[in-house]
Amino acid sequence: MTNDPAIILPPRWRCAFDPERGVVVTARQASIPPSGVPPELVLCRTRVDDSLASWRTRALAGLAERLEAFDLEDEDEVELDGREATYRRFSHRAGLADLVSDQWAWVVDGVGVTLTCTVAREDYADYCDVFEAVAETVDPARVGAQPG
Numbered sequence: 446m447t448n449d450p451a452i453i454l455p456p457r458w459r460c461a462f463d464p465e466r467g468v469v470v471t472a473r474q475a476s477i478p479p480s481g482v483p484p485e486l487v488l489c490r491t492r493v494d495d496s497l498a499s500w501r502t503r504a505l506a507g508l509a510e511r512l513e514a515f516d517l518e519d520e521d522e523v524e525l526d527g528r529e530a531t532y533r534r535f536s537h538r539a540g541l542a543d544l545v546s547d548q549w550a551w552v553v554d555g556v557g558v559t560l561t562c563t564v565a566r567e568d569y570a571d572y573c574d575v576f577e578a579v580a581e582t583v584d585p586a587r588v589g590a591q592p593g
Contacts, residue, residue: 451469451488451583451584451585451587451588452469452470452488452560452579452582452583452584452588453579453582454470454472454486454579455472455474455575455579457474457475458472458473458474458475458486459472459473459474459475460472467489467490467491468487468488468489469488469489469490469588470487470488471485471486471487471488472485472486472487473485473486478565478568478571479567480542480565480567480568481542481565482542482544482564482565482568484562484563484564484568484572484575485562485563485564486560486561486562486563486576486579487559487560487561487562487563488558488559488560488583488588489558489559489561490556490557490558490559490588491556491557491559492555492556492557493552493555493556493557494555496552497529497530497531497550497551497552497557498522498531500550500552500557501531501533501550504550504559505517505533505535508535508537512535512537512538513537513538513539514536514537514538515535515536515537516535516536516537517533517534517535518534518535518536518545519532519533519534520532520533520534523549525549525551525580525581525583526581526584528551528553528585529551530549530550530551530585531549531550532547532548532549533547533548533550534546534547534548535548536566542565543565543566543567544563544564544565544566545563545564545565545566545569546561546562546563547561547562547573547576547577547580548560548561548562549580549583551583551585552585553585553586554586556585556588558583558585558588560579560580560583562576562579562580564576
């Protein structure tokens with residue numbers, strides 16, 4: 446896995462950054478699985494003036510409006526590395542692809558941090574543990590302290 450102060454990424458995943466838009470890192474697996482959809486993760490930050498629960502409720506409603514065939518499959522309140530977080534798994538479509546996204550979110554000192562990991566449904570069983578392992582490395586306090 447690749448080391449970053451805020452997250453540890455799988456090795457050989459291609460990374461991009463867009464701090465002006467709140468994207469701390471986007472990482473995509475270099476090789477493409479048989480589904481034709483490369484697994485991808487996106488770590489973002491944004492200013493939040495609300496509780497974690499209220500922010501995520503609004504954000505999920507926004508996703509439901511924007512994503513084609515959105516379906517919330519699982520939700521939980523979790524603790525990762527001693528910090529309160531939310532977990533959501535949802536499905537949606539992009540073109541002909543049936544996708545599944547795992548999403549974790551934190552609020553630290555007024556900064557909301559989200560990690561969204563997306564893969565083709567047929568590949569989900571192969572990547573869900575990878576996504577969870579990455580989520581366990583996220584340090585939302587460091588993400589929140591980054592410029593951008």
